[in-house]
Amino acid sequence: MKDKFFYECIDCGRTYDSTEIIYLCKECSIHNKPDSPPKGVLKTLYPYKEISNHVACDLFSKLEKNKFLDLLPLKSIDSLPFLRVGSTPLYNVLSLDAEPFGFELYLKDDSQNPTFSFKDRASAIVSAFAKEHNIDTIVAASTGNAGSSLAGICAAQKQKAIIFVPAAAPKAKLTQIMMYGAQIVPVDGTYDSAFDLSIEATKKYGWYNRNTAFNPLTIEGKKTVSYELYSQLEQNIPDRIFVPVGDGVIISGVYKGFEDLLNLGIIDKIPTIVAVQAIGSSNIINNIDKNNFVSTPSKTLADSISVDIPRNYWMTKKYIKDFYVETILVSDEEIISASKVLSSRTGIFAEPAASAAFAGFLSYYWDGRFKEGSKNIVLLTGSGLKDLNAVQKIIDIPAPVKPDIDSVDKFLAKRK
Numbered sequence: 001m002k003d004k005f006f007y008e009c010i011d012c013g014r015t016y017d018s019t020e021i022i023y024l025c026k027e028c029s030i031h032n033k034p035d036s037p038p039k040g041v042l043k044t045l046y047p048y049k050e051i052s053n054h055v056a057c058d059l060f061s062k063l064e065k066n067k068f069l070d071l072l073p074l075k076s077i078d079s080l081p082f083l084r085v086g087s088t089p090l091y092n093v094l095s096l097d098a099e100p101f102g103f104e105l106y107l108k109d110d111s112q113n114p115t116f117s118f119k120d121r122a123s124a125i126v127s128a129f130a131k132e133h134n135i136d137t138i139v140a141a142s143t144g145n146a147g148s149s150l151a152g153i154c155a156a157q158k159q160k161a162i163i164f165v166p167a168a169a170p171k172a173k174l175t176q177i178m179m180y181g182a183q184i185v186p187v188d189g190t191y192d193s194a195f196d197l198s199i200e201a202t203k204k205y206g207w208y209n210r211n212t213a214f215n216p217l218t219i220e221g222k223k224t225v226s227y228e229l230y231s232q233l234e235q236n237i238p239d240r241i242f243v244p245v246g247d248g249v250i251i252s253g254v255y256k257g258f259e260d261l262l263n264l265g266i267i268d269k270i271p272t273i274v275a276v277q278a279i280g281s282s283n284i285i286n287n288i289d290k291n292n293f294v295s296t297p298s299k300t301l302a303d304s305i306s307v308d309i310p311r312n313y314w315m316t317k318k319y320i321k322d323f324y325v326e327t328i329l330v331s332d333e334e335i336i337s338a339s340k341v342l343s344s345r346t347g348i349f350a351e352p353a354a355s356a357a358f359a360g361f362l363s364y365y366w367d368g369r370f371k372e373g374s375k376n377i378v379l380l381t382g383s384g385l386k387d388l389n390a391v392q393k394i395i396d397i398p399a400p401v402k403p404d405i406d407s408v409d410k411f412l413a414k415r416k
């Protein structure tokens with residue numbers, strides 16, 4: 001049987017068939033150095049012509065019906081975890097205060113994935129692929145969402161997850177990982193050394209590695225959000241999608257999903273992606289027009305997008321050059337303030353990285369940049385409960401009142 005999919009190196013164009021497990025292009029990755037974004041990241045491609053020839057009628061409906069299996073690197077949908085991954089709500093928000101917008105705002109709430117973040121989309125595909133290849137141990141380097149996502153998905157799939165973490169990672173972040181029963185390997189070093197060590201251990205022990213921009217299949221999970229958006233907008237593409245950007249994997253996933261639909265002739269253009277980075281961690285936006293990548297040390301409270309060396313830099317750059325992007329930088333103050341607006345006006349409490357995307361939206365809104373009737377999406381990638389510390393500083397929990405109604409009277413009067 002012909003391979004269902006194959007890989008193509010984004011740098012040299014070499015192709016690799018999918019019969020062997022492969023991570024980076026063997027040629028382009030030889031000279032990779034720890035202080036620059038890796039070369040040789042692979043893109044997963046499908047026989048688009050054959051897929052579109054399957055049926056003459058509505059191709060997208062057919063793909064949707066088979067849960068997009070034709071566009072996934074899997075043999076069967078049954079290999080996926082029983083937990084509901086993806087199919088998250090898309091909320092149409094009419095206003096933030098009394099005034100209706102005049103344009104359309106949709107919030108894609110991916111905090112409603114099993115482990116409360118977008119990362120489950122990637123973990124589910126990687127885990128299902130491992131299951132189909134009789135691999136029972138999956139490893140990742142992470143301090144937060146990716147680690148807890150892999151741990152949770154592996155728990156559902158009866159697989160073993162091993163998460164390499166920098167020893168200085170805060171305990172609270174590791175609790176979720178350990179509750180799912182994953183093994184943590186604390187590394188006396190940075191995230192980057194944990195990343196490199198996880199790859200060495202993968203080779204030595206024959207495990208399977210989930211690291212993003214290393215394992216090409218993580219993008220294949222993340223891209224599913226674009227199929228869902230197209231479906232939820234009744235087979236329309238939005239005008240703008242605000243995406244939080246750190247290492248460039250989520251934004252590439254969003255592009256890849258629409259690129260698949262473009263390759264199949266289902267859509268005729270890719271929507272404008274608005275790449276939102278924190279001012280303190282803007283190594284993609286700052287380098288996008290430069291020939292040589294220069295890293296600036298990152299510092300932002302939005303830890304999920306705090307990145308020194310964006311691992312998927314080259315793919316992101318290619319997508320941005322091939323299609324269309326708008327970029328915006330937001331400060332930590334804007335992120336926290338956007339988080340409060342989002343929580344208090346919509347009832348959705350998002351983590352700082354997701355609030356960064358919403359801060360980007362607010363900046364456009366206040367500048368009056370949305371055309372009447374335009375459809376605008378904000379991708380909310382994770383739950384605010386994952387990082388309570390980030391917003392503690394704007395919360396003032398009052399001192400207790402005495403348990404009598406007079407005290408309540410006085411208390412309320414004081415706060416009028």
Ligand SMILES: [Zn+2]
Binds near residue numbers: 012014
């Ligand atoms: Zn290559």
